[in-house]
Amino acid sequence: MMSSAEIWLTIAGLTVLTIVTRNAFLVLGHKVALPERVQHALRYAPACALIALIVPEVVLQSGTLALGLSNPKLVATVVAVATLLLTRRAVAAIALGMLAYTLIRIL
Amino acid sequence: MARAAHRGDRMIASALFGTDSARARQRRAAFASGARAATPALMPTAIWGLVAGVAMIKTGLTTWQALAMTLLVYSGSAQMASLPLIAAGAPVWIALLTAGVVNLRFIVFSATLWPYFGRVPLGKRLLLGYLSADIGVAVFIARYASAPAEQRGDLEQRWFFFGIVAATWLSWQPMSIAGILLAGAIPGHWGLEFAAILALIAITVPMFAGRPAIAGCITAGVVAVIAAALPLKLGLLLAVIAGVAVAMGADMLTEHAPGDRAP
Numbered sequence: 624m625m626s627s628a629e630i631w632l633t634i635a636g637l638t639v640l641t642i643v644t645r646n647a648f649l650v651l652g653h654k655v656a657l658p659e660r661v662q663h664a665l666r667y668a669p670a671c672a673l674i675a676l677i678v679p680e681v682v683l684q685s686g687t688l689a690l691g692l693s694n695p696k697l698v699a700t701v702v703a704v705a706t707l708l709l710t711r712r713a714v715a716a717i718a719l720g721m722l723a724y725t726l727i728r729i730l
Numbered sequence: 731m732a733r734a735a736h737r738g739d740r741m742i743a744s745a746l747f748g749t750d751s752a753r754a755r756q757r758r759a760a761f762a763s764g765a766r767a768a769t770p771a772l773m774p775t776a777i778w779g780l781v782a783g784v785a786m787i788k789t790g791l792t793t794w795q796a797l798a799m800t801l802l803v804y805s806g807s808a809q810m811a812s813l814p815l816i817a818a819g820a821p822v823w824i825a826l827l828t829a830g831v832v833n834l835r836f837i838v839f840s841a842t843l844w845p846y847f848g849r850v851p852l853g854k855r856l857l858l859g860y861l862s863a864d865i866g867v868a869v870f871i872a873r874y875a876s877a878p879a880e881q882r883g884d885l886e887q888r889w890f891f892f893g894i895v896a897a898t899w900l901s902w903q904p905m906s907i908a909g910i911l912l913a914g915a916i917p918g919h920w921g922l923e924f925a926a927i928l929a930l931i932a933i934t935v936p937m938f939a940g941r942p943a944i945a946g947c948i949t950a951g952v953v954a955v956i957a958a959a960l961p962l963k964l965g966l967l968l969a970v971i972a973g974v975a976v977a978m979g980a981d982m983l984t985e986h987a988p989g990d991r992a993p
Contacts, residue, residue: 645836649859670947
C-alpha cells in the first residue's frame with residue numbers, strides 16, 4: 624500500500640493528467656494541422672476506446688482467453704447486449720447481465 | 731417559500747444562460763437538448779461512478795482521499811487503473827504513467843473536439859475540455875459529425891455539449907460519493923466491479939452504427955486482447971489507434987460504394 628503522502632501525490636498527478644490530456648488539442652490544436660481525413664476518422668475514437676476497455680475485461684480470465692460458457696462474464700455480456708438490442712433499455716441490460724453473472728457464479 | 735425558490739431558479743438560470751432573453755432561450759434550449767441526448771448514458775454512468783467510489787474505499791483510500799480523487803481526477807478509467815498500483819505500493823510515477831497511457835485516448839478526443847471548440851475563449855475551452863469524458867465526446871459526435879463546417883462550434887453546439895457534460899458530471903459525482911460513503915456496507919463477493927463493465931457496454935453498444943464503426947470496434951477489441959499483457963496498459967492505446975485506422979479505411983471503401991449512405 625502506498626503511504627498517505629504518495630496517495631495524495633498520485634491524486635494530484637492524476638488531476639493534472641486529466642486536465643492536460645482532455646485539453647491537449649483544444650489548447651494546442653492551432654499549432655498542429657490535422658488533415659480533414661484524420662479529423663473525420665476521429666469520430667470513431669470514442670467507440671474504439673470504450674471497446675478496448677471492455678473486451679479484455681470480459682474475455683480474459685487471469686490473463687488467458689476464456690471464450691466458453693464457463694466464463695460468467697462472457698455469458699453475462701451476451702445477455703446484456705441481447706437485452707440492450709431488444710429493449711434499448713440500459714438499466715434492464717445491466718440488471719439482467721448482473722443477474723446472469725451472479726446465477727452462473729452461484730450454480 | 732415557493733416564490734423564493736422560483737426566484738432562486740431564475741437567478742441560477744440567468745447566471746447560467748445570461749439575461750439577454752433571446753440568446754438565453756437559445757442557450758437553454760441547446761443545453762436541455764444536450765442533456766436529453768445524454769440521457770441513455772446517464773444511468774450507466776451513475777452505476778460506473780458508484781462502482782468507482784466503492785473500489786477506491788475497498789483499495790484502502792481514506793474517505794477524504796477518495797472524495798478528492800473523484801472530484802478532482804474525474805476520470806473513471808484512470809482512477810480504476812491507478813487503484814491496483816496504489817494497493818501494491820508501486821512507485822507514484824508508475825501509477826501516473828499507467829493512468830497517463832489510459833488517458834491518452836483523451837488527447838485523441840480533444841483532437842476530435844478541436845474543430846468545434848478550438849475558438850471558444852480559453853477559460854471556457856478549458857472547462858469544456860476538463861469535463862469532456864468519453865460520453866460527452868461520443869454523444870456530441872453522434873449528433874454533429876455531419877453538421878456543415880461553418881456551423882462548427884456555434885452557440886447551439888457549445889451549449890449542447892455543455893448540456894451533455896453537465897448531465898454526465900451530475901450523474902457521476904453524487905453516485906461516486908454515495909459509493910465512497912456506503913462502501914463499507916457492500917460485500918466484495920457481489921462482484922459489483924462487473925456492473926461497471928456492463929455499464930460501459932450499455933454506453934458503447936448504441937455507438938455501433940455503420941460498417942466503419944463496427945469494423946473499427948472489432949479491430950480495437952481484438953488488438954486490446956492480444957496486447958493486454960503489455961505493460962502500462964499500452965494495449966489500450968494500440969487498440970484505439972488500430973481501431974480508428976481500420977474505421978478510416980472502411981470509411982474510404984464504403985464512401986463511394988453505391989447504396990451506402992454518404993458519410
